[in-house]
Amino acid sequence: MTQTNSSWYIHNVNLVLEEQVVAGGVLVKDGNIDTIIPKDSESGEVLQGDVARIDGKGGWLLPGFIDMHVHGGFGGDFMNADRESYDRITRFHASNGTTGMLATTMTASKEAIEAVLNAVTSYQEAGMPYAALIGVHLEGPFISEKWPGAQNPAYIIDPQLDWLKSWKATHPGLIKMLTLAPERQGAVEAIAWMAENGIIAAAGHTDAYYKDIIAAADAGLSHAVHTYNAMRGLHHREPGTLGAVLSDDRIYAEIIADGEHVHPAAIAILLASKPLDKVILVTDAIEAAGMPDGTYELGGLAVVVKNGTARLREGNNLAGSSLTMIKAFRYILEHTKLNIVDVSRLASGNPARELRIFDQTGSIAEGKYADLVLTNAELSVEQTWVRGRSVFCKDEI
Structure with missing residues (x-):
């Protein structure tokens, strides 16, 4: 699950947004959440270029x-x-x-x-x-x-x-x-x-x-x-x-x-x-x-x-x-x-x-830092990112 690209895309997840849960994925560019892509709206247009892909395997994607x-x-x-x-x-x-x-x-x-x-x-x-x-x-x-x-x-x-x-x-x-x-x-x-x-x-x-x-x-x-x-x-x-x-x-x-x-x-x-x-x-x-x-x-x-x-x-x-x-x-x-x-x-x-930083972090929203947590269906942490950088990956332990 490690990604070294400045752009990466995690898909096949349940996105826990501020008001609802949406199945889909998130495109991250240069440490920020660039685009939230519902499953039924996925297309190749926003994923052109060198974009690493991460399969969330149907887990939860939470704000950090x-x-x-x-x-x-x-x-x-x-x-x-x-x-x-x-x-x-x-x-x-x-x-x-x-x-x-x-x-x-x-x-x-x-x-x-x-x-x-x-x-x-x-x-x-x-x-x-x-x-x-x-x-x-x-x-x-x-x-x-x-x-x-x-x-x-x-x-x-x-x-x-x-x-x-x-x-x-x-x-x-x-x-x-x-x-x-x-x-x-x-x-x-x-x-x-x-x-x-x-x-x-x-x-x-x-x-x-x-x-x-x-x-x-x-x-x-x-x-x-x-x-x-x-x-x-x-x-x-x-x-x-x-x-x-x-x-x-x-x-x-x-x-x-x-x-x-x-x-x-x-x-x-x-x-x-x-x-x-x-x-x-x-x-x-x-x-x-x-x-x-x-x-x-x-x-x-x-x-x-x-x-x-x-x-x-x-x-x-x-x-x-x-x-x-x-x-x-x-x-x-x-x-x-x-x-x-x-x-x-x-x-x-x-x-x-x-803390008056909600404009930067605290929810999954376009333009905010990619401070994210991926868990499995049972809410066990699989991977954590701070400003788009992987700081923990269970697969690498």
Whole structure:
């Protein structure tokens, strides 16, 4: 299935488009989707010249997945801040259908966070051979001591606006999202500044009351990380963080669909509460993703993985996941009433919209990047392309 031509054509696939599934093929030229060709409209006119042909064997062709919350995979952690780790992470997740991701940090020292910013910048500039690092998601350190989850409480502090301004000046456009507890001192000011400067302000690891989240949304907060997890829950007299996330349509809601973090019924409640375009699938994957059970590390804390579930050795809190986007995709398809077009929005279209890159990627449409995933009928990944370049092919393993 490898193609070296600047033009190639994949046919005999079920194209998962933004609104429907169409049998046919896609012509790719110079990294972009040139023409979508329904099966009953195939002709030789658009396929003249040196065009490599790929038989999709009746599988699904999906827009590449965009993971806005991922810490690592296959033994690599973004906090390691080195190219070897980044190659391991992006290669592994590309093999599971991810074409773009946000390199997600942990609550750590200012110096450790800056090392990641420097490393991601260098990785982008040197060329990214596998899934693209779209930018950075800073998860912490401005979170709540009451809801640390698997974050290291030694580094939790109030929002430092001067840090954010310095990081933006040094790495313009790199930080795409920052997770914080909106109830902390200085948080609303930081949220307003982020909203004005193109950084997604996200609520997470937070003890915020309903009114706190509404005030934060008024200031520009637009995202909730791993909805249900590490946040004040819903009570009928105090709706809490969760109640605000479920009821305020200004807020995108992440969900970790692995059967461990959130009960299927809670996912159904989320989908019934939010507009479909406001729900986003993420993995929250750590270095243990793709690795055998054992002991790993996350943010300097020991993590034990048993039967694929990661928990802190001390305290037993869930510690990220070993999830992949294709597994999350299949889980939602199996455990909810959504169809494959809907689930594709959660995995690709919605994150692209929130990141303001939907004009470039996130759906199969003419003129967009050829960020594509081919699966078989059972939704097992066969091949992944980033901007038309093959970054994973099952046949070549």
